[in-house]
Amino acid sequence: MSTITPAENLEADHRVKAVFDDIRATRKSDFINNMWLYLAFDPALLERTWAEVKTVMATPSTLDPVIKEMLYIAVSVTNGCSYCVHSHTAAAKAKGMTDAQYAELLSIISLAGKTNQLALGLQVPVDSAFDADAAKP
Amino acid sequence: MSTITPAENLEADHRVKAVFDDIRATRKSDFINNMWLYLAFDPALLERTWAEVKTVMATPSTLDPVIKEMLYIAVSVTNGCSYCVHSHTAAAKAKGMTDAQYAELLSIISLAGKTNQLALGLQVPVDSAFDADAAKP
């Protein structure tokens, strides 16, 4: 059950088709997951979102692709986004996340959830040593 | 301004002193940040929390210490925990996070914040391909 129903022939829109073609080429797979099928109701939003995902997630950078997916999972879990948790956990596994790394990921994000509550509950004041300016000579 | 005021001579409590000594030994530093000073009002909570942080964050594992801090930051930002964002960003930098990695971290967690909203707004149904059971032979 969703808030919109994707049109039957989404790729009849050339802007949608161009994005889908680029998704397939970038991922070397014919599979287009629901996120993109649903976003296609607005070609401009689809284009902007895919362009950013491609730039941030699919371009070689200083972080390993598996690590990027793990960071994505951390945010998605904290926001309670079921779709995002499923899709990025699947992506992390496809990119090589091991069971041990997954267990560690869950250990860290659950610990962070715990200590976040403690710091917010106590309203712990930020140490001046953590101030970026303080580190300056 | 906080919800409690740490006692003046926290280490007069031997359980608190034992934890603080272990924090100093583990981190090879005399600095005890406010989180622990405030948690010390309840020695049992302090002990449990530090034991878990030490196990999860300060024990060699499958993830690099910098990556662990970045995952911690991702959750803390999403929960809006100012103290935690400051302390773990400082820790990540101390452990070697580069400016380029930090920029990438922010790029990923802000993109995740964006696409989380899109998936939740559209209530995109989870693809069956993302089902853990589906991957089984």
Added chain:
Amino acid sequence: MSTITPAENLEADHRVKAVFDDIRATRKSDFINNMWLYLAFDPALLERTWAEVKTVMATPSTLDPVIKEMLYIAVSVTNGCSYCVHSHTAAAKAKGMTDAQYAELLSIISLAGKTNQLALGLQVPVDSAFDADAAKP
């Protein structure tokens, strides 16, 4: 699957019946959605909640009814409340939200989700120009 099961003959309770009658009269429809059927387990909570919804959402005011529903959606998406996203998106459409407006709503709330993460990640200090007092002569 829910945490309670609505009684079979909810309107046998005259307080529940009075609220349901008012919902039907206000909306000019016989349909009572699940939110009210489930809240009916506590007539006082049902009365208070409906009274506030009626005052805030169903009374002519400075904001257009469609805009009010869009604001409701913005909060519900951010809180990850699936029921609320579905019900208020349906309401917004019923009150005239166009596809173009819906695409824009999603563009804005996802952009806000993104920049919220950036501001929280960087812990950007509030500009003094944004202080309400600063605007005073």
Added chain:
Amino acid sequence: MSTITPAENLEADHRVKAVFDDIRATRKSDFINNMWLYLAFDPALLERTWAEVKTVMATPSTLDPVIKEMLYIAVSVTNGCSYCVHSHTAAAKAKGMTDAQYAELLSIISLAGKTNQLALGLQVPVDSAFDADAAKP
């Protein structure tokens, strides 16, 4: 720094004065905390909010006043509302919350923060035994 500045003579508005008088009478104290001073910019919103707070929090009921404040703290911490954490922790203490109870509150809400992340990360399916309907004869 706030988004509005309270007027200097708030009680010149008779609706505001009536609410403030009732707050003072209900709490048997002359102190009006900032929440009400800021809400006074809109007398209708002030009236509705105070009426609900008085009904829910200041009327004898099945839950102890200290417990009510602790529940309020649990939500406020999770939402990261600094003002609310401060005001309701002060209220809980004023109503008799002991240090041991406060430590336990923090232990529970931080544990919940942790296991929430685990359940959301693993997307654990709800046991059918937890279905309200399942409990029916």
Added chain:
Amino acid sequence: MSTITPAENLEADHRVKAVFDDIRATRKSDFINNMWLYLAFDPALLERTWAEVKTVMATPSTLDPVIKEMLYIAVSVTNGCSYCVHSHTAAAKAKGMTDAQYAELLSIISLAGKTNQLALGLQVPVDSAFDADAAKP
């Protein structure tokens, strides 16, 4: 649909079996709910989590067991954790939460959700009277 599939013979792992045996003994029931079946994929995480849950939730303390479950519900609702809301509401009922108490719980956590939004929207400054230090002689 979940991110992992529990192994068929989980208790073949002696660490998992030891935790499950302790859960059954502590709860005086043969029922092991899904949370533990799914966490069992990582015995260390399972052990740590159960040990903390047992200490915090199943040990006699200053708070009534029903109250503890209600606090757990408050956090779980605010985090939008469906599994946790279901499991802890079932637990609260099993431990004696009455319908009247449940209605009150919902009244309080929904009111807190409302006033949290107001305080965050107005960015109400914390009263100095709420400062823990201010209470000192």
Added chain:
Amino acid sequence: MSTITPAENLEADHRVKAVFDDIRATRKSDFINNMWLYLAFDPALLERTWAEVKTVMATPSTLDPVIKEMLYIAVSVTNGCSYCVHSHTAAAKAKGMTDAQYAELLSIISLAGKTNQLALGLQVPVDSAFDADAAKP
């Protein structure tokens, strides 16, 4: 206190200068608020973020500029982003949001915060009438 310190001569970087010039031209004002000064530490992130903000927020569209800012506020309040609440409330006022509209905005987002908690607490099932597919002929 922030996690980074903006460089002193940010506009020495030509990419930063180009974005800042465009911000000034778009807004017809010399004022550059902190968000952009802090994002400038990574010119690529600055460029991407400003491009999206300009497209979504500063381009004539189906929604009034004041309404767009109100939607932004709704998300920012729910995420507890203090910076964002301040900056977008100031922007909404500058673009003509009246006191009455602001009071209504707060009334709606606080009511949504309340009913979100109720729907999540009760785990109310989504009515089939709210299914986008159900509306199809």
